[in-house]
Amino acid sequence: MKNTNKEGHSKSYKKLQTKKTLEEILDIAISFEKTARDFYTALIPNVSKNIRYLVEELAEEEQQHFDLFTNLKENSEVKKQLVKKINTPVEDHKFSDFVKLVDLGDNPDDQTILVYALAREDAAMKQYRDLAENAPKGELKDTFSFLAIEEAEHKLELEKKYYEIIHSGGPGM
Amino acid sequence: MKKIDYRDKGSILNPLKNLQFFARKPITEKLEPRPASASYRGFHINDMDLCIGCSSCQKICDNAAITMVEVPSIKEDAAKGIRNLRPAIDYGRCCWCALCVDICPTSAIEMTREYVHTCDGDDTDSYFVFPSENGIHDLKFAKGWTKTEDSDLLDRIRRPMGEMKPEARINNFDEVVDGFTMEMAVEEASRCVDCGLCEDACPAHMHAPNYIRSIYEGNLEQAVEWMYETNPFSHVCGRVCTHICEDACSLGRVDENGVKNSQPIAIRWLKRFAMDNVSKATIKHIAQKGKTHIKSGKSVAVIGAGPAGLTAAFDLAKKGHRVTVYEALPKAGGMTRYGIPNYRLPEDRLDQDIEVITSVGVKINYNVRVGTDISMQQIHQENDAVILAIGLHNGRSTRISGSDNKAVVKAVDLLRMIPQGDKFIAPKSAVVIGGGNVAMDIARSMARLQMKQHNKVNVVVSALEALGNSFLADDEEVSESLEEGITILDSRGPKQCVISKGRLTGLETVNVLSIFDNKGRFSPKYDNSDLQYHPAEMVIEAIGQSADITLLGKDLIEELDWDRGRIKINDNGSTSVEWLWSAGDMVKGPDVINAVADGHRVANDIDSYLTR
Numbered sequence: 001m002k003n004t005n006k007e008g009h010s011k012s013y014k015k016l017q018t019k020k021t022l023e024e025i026l027d028i029a030i031s032f033e034k035t036a037r038d039f040y041t042a043l044i045p046n047v048s049k050n051i052r053y054l055v056e057e058l059a060e061e062e063q064q065h066f067d068l069f070t071n072l073k074e075n076s077e078v079k080k081q082l083v084k085k086i087n088t089p090v091e092d093h094k095f096s097d098f099v100k101l102v103d104l105g106d107n108p109d110d111q112t113i114l115v116y117a118l119a120r121e122d123a124a125m126k127q128y129r130d131l132a133e134n135a136p137k138g139e140l141k142d143t144f145s146f147l148a149i150e151e152a153e154h155k156l157e158l159e160k161k162y163y164e165i166i167h168s169g170g171p172g173m
Numbered sequence: 174m175k176k177i178d179y180r181d182k183g184s185i186l187n188p189l190k191n192l193q194f195f196a197r198k199p200i201t202e203k204l205e206p207r208p209a210s211a212s213y214r215g216f217h218i219n220d221m222d223l224c225i226g227c228s229s230c231q232k233i234c235d236n237a238a239i240t241m242v243e244v245p246s247i248k249e250d251a252a253k254g255i256r257n258l259r260p261a262i263d264y265g266r267c268c269w270c271a272l273c274v275d276i277c278p279t280s281a282i283e284m285t286r287e288y289v290h291t292c293d294g295d296d297t298d299s300y301f302v303f304p305s306e307n308g309i310h311d312l313k314f315a316k317g318w319t320k321t322e323d324s325d326l327l328d329r330i331r332r333p334m335g336e337m338k339p340e341a342r343i344n345n346f347d348e349v350v351d352g353f354t355m356e357m358a359v360e361e362a363s364r365c366v367d368c369g370l371c372e373d374a375c376p377a378h379m380h381a382p383n384y385i386r387s388i389y390e391g392n393l394e395q396a397v398e399w400m401y402e403t404n405p406f407s408h409v410c411g412r413v414c415t416h417i418c419e420d421a422c423s424l425g426r427v428d429e430n431g432v433k434n435s436q437p438i439a440i441r442w443l444k445r446f447a448m449d450n451v452s453k454a455t456i457k458h459i460a461q462k463g464k465t466h467i468k469s470g471k472s473v474a475v476i477g478a479g480p481a482g483l484t485a486a487f488d489l490a491k492k493g494h495r496v497t498v499y500e501a502l503p504k505a506g507g508m509t510r511y512g513i514p515n516y517r518l519p520e521d522r523l524d525q526d527i528e529v530i531t532s533v534g535v536k537i538n539y540n541v542r543v544g545t546d547i548s549m550q551q552i553h554q555e556n557d558a559v560i561l562a563i564g565l566h567n568g569r570s571t572r573i574s575g576s577d578n579k580a581v582v583k584a585v586d587l588l589r590m591i592p593q594g595d596k597f598i599a600p601k602s603a604v605v606i607g608g609g610n611v612a613m614d615i616a617r618s619m620a621r622l623q624m625k626q627h628n629k630v631n632v633v634v635s636a637l638e639a640l641g642n643s644f645l646a647d648d649e650e651v652s653e654s655l656e657e658g659i660t661i662l663d664s665r666g667p668k669q670c671v672i673s674k675g676r677l678t679g680l681e682t683v684n685v686l687s688i689f690d691n692k693g694r695f696s697p698k699y700d701n702s703d704l705q706y707h708p709a710e711m712v713i714e715a716i717g718q719s720a721d722i723t724l725l726g727k728d729l730i731e732e733l734d735w736d737r738g739r740i741k742i743n744d745n746g747s748t749s750v751e752w753l754w755s756a757g758d759m760v761k762g763p764d765v766i767n768a769v770a771d772g773h774r775v776a777n778d779i780d781s782y783l784t785r
Contacts, residue, residue, distance in 0.1 A: 050722060050735045110738065111572060156696055163697075165738065166569050167637075167717045 022140055025131065026073045029147065033069055036120065037062035043104070043113075051110040054165075058117055061154060068150065078143055114162045121155035209286035213317035214269040216287045217262055217304040221247070223281035226256030227368035227423040230273035230282055233326075238266035239273060242303060254370040254421030264290070264300040271318045275326045276366065278423040278435070280319070287314035327424060328364040329435040332357045334442055339656040344624040346515040349653065350412070353439075353446040355391075362389035365438050366423060374421035376770035379403045379410075381418055381440050388443055394455060396447040401459050405487045405530050406480050406769050408522040409509050411445030414766050453525055460487075460529045469493040471783040474556040476543050476724070479507020480765050481757025482562035483530050484772025485779070490534040492780050498535060499552070501542040502589075507564045508758065509765060511589040512611065514618045544724030553752055558779045561725075561740070561748075562757040562772070565718035571606060575670030576714070580677035584615040584715035591618055599623045600710035601631060604680045606667050607715030608636025609645040615713055616659050617650075630658040633707050635665045635682050637697065643688060662707075664688075666699055670712050679708040720759040745778035746771060754779060 040059035047055055072078055104112055125148055132144035209215055226247075231239040239260045247257035260273070260282065273282055285308050292299045302309050335351035342349055353361065362385045371381040380399045387396035400407040418440045419425060425437030448456070471494045475482040478500035486496045504510055505527045509518060531537060541547060552559055568583030570576055580600075584607065590597055599622035605612050612634055620630040634654070638644045640663040644651065654661060665682035672678070684703035690696035720739075722730065734741040734749035739760050746754045756771040758764070 048722075049730050049733070050738055050740075053735065053737055111569070115572060160690075160696060 022078070022143065023073070026069060026078075029128075030066060030069045030073065032124065033062050033066040037066055043108075046106070047108060047113070051113070054110055054113055054161075058113070061157075065150065065154070069147070072143070072146075077139060111166055114158065114165065118155060118158050118162065121151055121158060125151035125155055206289050209288055209317060211286075211317070213284070213286045213288065214271050215285045215314070215317045216264075216290070216302070216309040217260075217273070218283055218285055218306055218308050218316075219260060219304045220281045220283075220306055221259060223279045224259055225254055225279055225281070225370070225423060225426065226258035227254075227278060227366070227370055228256075228258060228260075229276045229278060229366045229368050229423065230260050232367065233272045233276045234267075235270075235272075236266040236268055238263045238268075251370075251373040252417055252421060254374060254423060254425075256370070256373070259303070261301060261303040264302060265297075271324075272326070274318055274320055275324045277320065278327060278366070278368075279426045283316055283320070284318040285314040286317040287312065327366065327435070329424065331364070331436040331439045332361045334439065336653075339653075339658075342516065343621060343630065343657050346618075346621060348412075348519050349516050350442075350445075352449060353442055355446075355450075358388055358443055358446045359391065361439050362386070362443060364424060365389070368423045370421045370423050371418035371438075371440055375403075375418045376764075376767045377403045377773065378770075379418070379444075379766075381444075384447060385438065385440070385443055388447055393447045393451050394459070397451045397456055398459050398462070400444060400447070401456075401462070403773070404766075404769055405460065405484055406509075406526050406765065407444060408448050408526045409480065409506075409518060410766055410769070411441060411448050412518045412522065413509065413513055414441050414444075415764055416441045417766065448522075453528070456525075457529050457532045460533055464491040464533055465493045467493050468495070469783060471495070471557045472497070472555070473558045473560065473779060473783075474499065474552045475560045475562060476552070477507060477562040477564060477757070478505035478527075478537055478539075479562055479564050479757055479768060480509060481564075481768035481772045481775075482507070482560060483527070483535065484769045485560050485562070485754075485756060485776040486535040486772075487530045487533060488773060488776035489779060492776075494780070494783065496535050497556070498537040499541045499543050499547065500537055500539050503539055505537055505539075507562075508566070508763065511566075512585060512614065514588070514591065514614050516617070516621070517614070542724070544726065549724065549726055549729055557752070557783055559753050560746075560775055560779070561753060561755045562759065562768075563720055563722075563724070564758045565720050565763055567719045567721050568714060569717040569719060570714050571667050571716060573667050573669050575672045575677070576712075578670060578672055578675075578677045580710065581670050581712045581714065584611050584713050585718055587615055587713060588618065591622075597622065599626050601627050601629075602709045603632050603711040603713055604707045604709040605632065605634045605713045605715055606636075606680070608634070608638045608663070609715065610647060610650055611718075612636065612715035613646045613650040613654050615715055617654055617657060619713070620654075620657050620659055632658075633660045633662060633709070635662045635667060635680065635707065637664070637666055637685050637688055639664045639685075639688070662705075665705065666697065668704070671706065677710065677712060679706055680712050681706050718763070744774070746775035747778055 037059055040055050040062060044052055044055050044059065104116060128144050128148035128151055132141055132148055135141040135144050226241065228241050231241050239262055241258040242261045244257050244259050247259070249255060249257045269284070271284060274284055282304070287308055287310070290299070290309060308314055332353065334353070337347065337349050337351070365382060365385045367382045367386065369382050372378055375381065380402060384396040384399040387393070387399060397407070404410055419437040422437030422440070424435055426435060469492065473489050473494050473496050475486045475496060475498040478498045482498060483505065486498050490496045498505070502511060506523045510520065510523055543549060543552065566585060566589075568585040570583065575581065584605070587597070588611070599619060601623065603619050605616045605619070616632045616634050620632050623630050623632065636644065640651065640661065644663065651661065662682070664685040666685045668681040668683050670677055670680055682705050684700040686698040686700050688697050725733070729750070732750055740748055740755045742748055742755050742760055746756045746760070748755055754775045756775045757768040761767050761771055
């Protein structure tokens with residue numbers, strides 16, 4: 001069962017490097033969220049029941065992002081921008097760092113899961129931030145900025161959760 | 174002067190004399206109230222926000238003119254010492270003595286210069302008044318009698334507690350606090366206004382006003398009797414309780430209108446004094462009170478001999494149940510023994526609490542680790558009910574780079590080694606990561622060991638939180654640590670443990686610009702350019718703890734309901750598994766008095782379950 005806890009899509013970064021339109025980038029972003037959702041969903045039965053809530057929440061949050069990005073792609077204003085080409089950062093390994101095969105072990109604890117999730121959100125946030133910097137001014141740039149903010153907020157929430165669980169023995173302690 | 178006979182009815186013409194007024198035009202003289210003097214004791218006003226509902230005004234009123242009225246719109250907060258009661262005044266009884274004003278701890282109730290109130294015969298209830306900030310007629314009158322430092326009836330300053338000097342305590346584990354003398358204790362007890370806010374706030378609802386009064390009367394046995402009604406860990410709580418009661422004490426309020434410096438009653442130290450001055454034999458005798466001699470025929474197993482488990486065991490044994498406690502370590506007390514150093518809680522005092530508990534018939538099996546030496550299944554089969562109270566004995570790691578080095582250790586593991594008598598060679602230099610009381614405990618223990626072994630203290634505490642409001646450790650822990658030569662670096666985030674050729678050389682930290690967001694949740698902002706290196710032979714992590722639930726086994730873990738990482742319990746400590754209850758730090762977080770309260774709750778529920 002070892003491979004159960006490994007996230008797939010190692011080719012995502014290469015794909016990202018070659019895709020140049022907003023539509024293609026959004027497709028990768030959606031795929032990234034979907035992969036994460038499926039990864040966490042598959043992880044749920046493999047963790048101890050006392051920390052299952054944590055993985056369930058992560059899966060749910062990724063589903064929400066998946067829905068958000070999918071709706072974004074369908075948005076008429078965004079659609080107009082979808083075909084515009086942008087420069088993707090050439091030496092960016094942030095997405096790839098975490099879409100590579102990651103082994104959390106057979107029975108990861110809450111801290112391992114949180115550290116992984118934090119790092120993953122951090123990578124996504126930086127990726128979108130760089131894309132926003134490279135995009136021309138206008139709705140295209142705004143869209144990537146929006147995505148970066150979304151990931152940053154997600155990461156912030158995870159950091160709060162991390163402190164409450166790890167630094168004090170549990171929420172409310 | 175002519176004497177008038179009492180039978181004299183006067184002239185028959187007398188009534189006619191009144192006729193002289195018949196034709197006169199009536200004259201009405203307008204009567205304006207004269208302005209009252211500056212310190213006039215007129216009608217009361219009460220600042221609803223300053224008033225805490227302590228009822229001191231009601232208690233001091235000799236005429237019983239004050240009734241405390243419940244105001245549902247005011248939110249109660251026992252931990253902060255706020256009740257939703259506010260005084261109503263019966264001016265048919267009030268004699269305007271102003272004692273209510275002079276006793277009020279917050280100066281909420283005052284008097285104005287307003288003194289006129291009339292009504293017709295049907296409206297006499299209007300003399301029963303619920304004063305607000307605007308007074309009886311909702312007219313703003315100037316203040317009359319208000320409290321000054323001279324008229325304040327409260328003794329605001331607590332009797333100072335003596336402590337061993339830093340240079341005398343730094344190379345040993347002797348208790349730091351001296352304790353009260355009888356004279357000091359009586360003086361301190363005399364400050365209490367018997368408002369009972371402390372009892373409301375205490376998780377175990379200890380009868381603090383009663384035992385304080387007993388101490389004041391010099392009746393220490395009676396004081397201990399009051400304590401044992403709610404707390405079999407009174408020696409422990411007399412020393413290391415988080416004293417939520419003192420935070421709620423009405424004397425601890427800053428008097429916004431008058432006295433600025435006001436200190437709560439030293440309830441914890443009074444408890445310590447009474448317990449230390451009553452013999453062990455007498456305490457054992459007191460503890461027996463209420464114990465039934467009728468055996469119930471039911472048996473209960475308690476896993477973990479900490480405050481929660483042993484409080485439950487104490488109650489259940491007194492109710493006639495057979496109680497067996499399973500303890501993995503060689504002695505009882507849980508974190509109070511294996512987490513709190515001797516200089517704060519001497520072992521002999523903890524031993525005495527345990528001895529009293531076992532004297533009511535509690536049996537403790539030491540060095541038995543459930544899950545290894547005996548299974549949960551066997552314990553379940555041999556008992557009618559099981560209590561799980563194993564505490565939080567696993568230390569968390571930062572898992573920063575280099576934290577897997579053998580010279581990076583967890584505070585709870587080190588603190589456990591010290592009272593077990595393990596020979597421990599202290600490092601010449603150590604950095605502690607963390608800012609809570611556990612961090613201070615290990616830092617101060619390490620400083621003592623360093624002084625003994627190396628004649629020099631070199632301990633640095635690196636904490637995320639800034640000293641002041643957000644710092645986790647108690648103020649006294651911080652100040653005493655500083656006195657003992659420990660360096661506290663606040664607002665520092667650990668970046669990495671620096672390893673050179675496999676050996677730890679120190680810790681790198683970065684500056685924390687801010688730690689919480691505007692909602693008070695963790696949201697750190699770092700300044701990575703502000704990097705510091707702290708050389709150390711050992712890095713000690715004291716950031717958090719968790720429960721080791723492996724003893725439950727996979728099946729029971731799966732069968733139980735969980736609540737965000739902790740076993741889900743109802744208000745009585747019952748889990749989703751019928752025969753299992755859980756209590757103490759592992760479900761409520763680390764706190765001795767909360768654990769004691771939890772033990773009582775669980776014992777009550779189990780007793781109801783076994784005797785239904």
